[in-house]
Amino acid sequence: MNINSCFSVTGKWIAVLLFCLQGLLFTFPAAGSDQEANEAFLKGRKLEKEGDYQNAASCYKDARILADSPAIKGNSLIAAARNFRRAGLYGEEFDCLERLIRDHLSGIEFSRVVNRLYEIGDLYFQGHRDAPVSWLPFLQKDDRTIEVYEAALKHAPCAERSPESRLRLARLYIDRQNVKKAMHHLTETGKLYPGTQAAHDATLELASILFQLAKNGDGDNAYSRRTLEVLDEFEKKYPDSKEIFWVKKHRQKVLDFVARRLDAIGDYYRSIGRKETAGQYFAEVVKNYSDTDQAAKSERKLADLDKDYKVPENRGKYESYRYPVVRGKDGSSEWMPVKTTPENSDNKWFFPVRDLEKSSLVNAGDLKQKDKENRTEKDKKDQQIK
Secondary structure, eight states: GGGGGEEEEHHHHHHHHHHHHHHHHHHHHHHHHHHHHHHHHHHHHHHHHOOOOHHHHHHHHHHHHHHHHHOOOOOHHHHHHHHHHHHHHHHHHHHHHHHHHEEEEEEEEHHHHHHHHHHHHHHHHHHOOOOOTOOOOTTTOOOOOOHHHHHHHHOOSSSSTHHHHHHHHHHHHTTTTOHHHHHHHHHHHHHHTTTHHHHHHHHHHHHHEEEEEEOOOOSHHHHHHHHHHHHHHHHHOOOOOOTHHHHHHEEEEEEEHHHHHHHHOOOOHHHTTOOHHHHHHHHHHHHHOOOTTTHHHHHHHHHHOOOOOOTTTTOOOOOOOOOOEEEETSOOEEEEOOEEEEGGGGOSSSSSOOTTTEEEEEOHHHHHHHHHHHHHHHHHHHHHHH
C-alpha cells in the first residue's frame, strides 16, 4: 500500500512521529526491578550514614518506584519519611506518611504515623515552611497547615491532639474568611470533645461568628436564633466561665436585633395599609421581647393602630435587662461602669474594661439580696399610692 494514498502531508508526519515514539518505548524498559530497587536503597543508606539526608530520601523514593515487591516499597517510604524529617522537610515527610497510610496500612504502626501527622501540623502552625535549598532559607514552599490538620483529623478524629488541632484549624479558616468551614469545625469541636478547654473556646468562637452574621444581615432571624441557641448552650455547660458576662451581654444584643427587625417589618406592613398584620408584629415584640429597648416603641405603635388597645398601667416604659456585677465604692449598688467596650477598642479587648476607680467586685448573692430589698421597698410604695 502506498502511504501517500492513506495520509495527508500532516498525517504522514504524525505517523512518522508515532513510529519513532514506539521505537523508544521498546528501547527503554518501563519499570525497574527489585534488584535495581535494592541498589537504590543501599545508595540511600550510604548517604544517610554520611548525613546527606535530603539526597538519601530521594534515593529511597527512587527505590520505591523501581521495586516490584510491596515490602520494599513500604520500607523505602518509611526510610524516605525518616530522612525528610531529619532534613527538616516536613511537607515531604507528610507526603510519604500519607502514601504509607493509603498503600501500606497493614504494614505500619498506625497510631505512631497519625501522631506524627499531628506533630507536623503543629510545626506548620508554629511557622515552619519547607526550604528545598538549605543554603537559601528564604525560598520557602507553601503553608500546608490546613492540609496536614485536615488529613490528621480525617484519619484519627478522636486522637489525643485532635481537640486543639480542630480548634486551630477552625481559626485558620476564620483567618482565610472561610466562615462555612470554620463553623463546621467549631461545631464539631464542641460536639466531639465535651468537657475540654477546646470545646469551651470553640463554643464561644462559634457564638461570636454567629453574632456577627446576625448583626450584619439576618432577614429571617435564622442566625439570631442559632446564636441564641449557642449562647444558651454555653451558659448551661459553663455557668462558672469567666466569659459568662460576655455571653449574657451578647444574648441581650441579639434579642435587640430581633426586636428591631420585627418592628421594622411591622412598619412596612403599616406603610402599605395592612394594619392587622403590622399589629401582629408589634404585638410579638411586646410579648416576647419585653426586656428590649424596642418594646416600648412597638407598644406605642400598637396603641396607635388599635384604639381599643390600652397600655397597661406602669407599662410602656421599658428598660433593657442589665447584669449587675459590681458595687460602687461609695457603697451603692451600680451597674458595671466601664472605660471601654470591645466594639470601641479597635479589636484590642475581648471583654469590657471595668473602671477600677469607680467600682469593686461583689458576690452575686449580695446583689440578689440588694435587688430583693429594692423590690420589696418598691412594692410597699406602690401599695401606699393605691
